[in-house]
Amino acid sequence: MSQSAGSYIVTGAAGGVGAAAVRQIADRGGNVMAVDLDHATLARAVDAGSGGGELVLRPADASREDDVRAYVAEAVDRWGGLAGVFNIAGIEGEFAMSGEASTANYDRVMSVNARSVFLNLKYVIPVLVKGGGGAVVSTGSHLAWHGAATLGAYCASKHAVMGLTRAAALEYATSGIRVNCVCPSAVDTAMGARVSAAINPDDVSLGRQVLIDQAPNGRLATPDEVAAAGVWLLLDAPSHINGILVPVDGGQAAA
């Protein structure tokens, strides 16, 4: 299946992976509603690409039900339907041992990383069903199937993304809707830099090297590589590909 156009929502659109995804979809001629927390950051990060589609910058919190309901309704009003959503919004939260972690951090990380995926499935899928099909891609992590010390809430939230993806893939398989997930290891973005700093606050480059050493190919993922895997699942993947988690990790998942 290869689509050149259609209308898509991208959450976390002002981040490293998000901005790359918006540009790649826009370059294919897609209309994109770019969702992130504030307009100024979106305006700085996101560009309309070369494909001639419409780009809408939509400040919203993808973990708040009122916001998700409103931006999905706006996209439908504007474009008459949707071809899919790429859920990318995410935070790493605080780094703390499980015996010392804050409940507020757990709630916040689960809300941004998992509740946002739940809400976007809840409001986008009925639109896709009505339109006769479409695709959902969410962003998991290497930590959707592994643990990492001091990142319990983050690990839990990404395991939850895996569960939400698999359940919805089964539910809508006969409705022409594919629900899949990209699972990066460390990516060269603002989040990757924050994780490097948390690993070694005294020397961020040594923290970054720890992440590089975890990847069999000896480097971080680029935001474009992660976005490209998601855009492939969204626009190009064969229609029989459903409910999968695609590692984008230089081979780390093979270990």
Ligand SMILES: NC(=O)c1ccc[n+]([C@@H]2O[C@H](COP(=O)([O-])OP(=O)(O)OC[C@H]3O[C@@H](n4cnc5c(N)ncnc54)[C@H](O)[C@@H]3O)[C@@H](O)[C@H]2O)c1
């Ligand atoms: N960077 C990594 O090393 C890495 C590794 C594995 C998975 N991931 C996942 O990839 C995704 C993208 O991460 P990134 O590296 O581009 O990070 P990033 O920090 O560059 O971008 C994340 C974006 O999400 C936005 N966001 C946060 N909360 C939001 C909310 N409630 N509503 C809307 N937008 C919100 C932020 O404002 C930011 O623009 C995340 O889901 C992250 O968990 C990242």
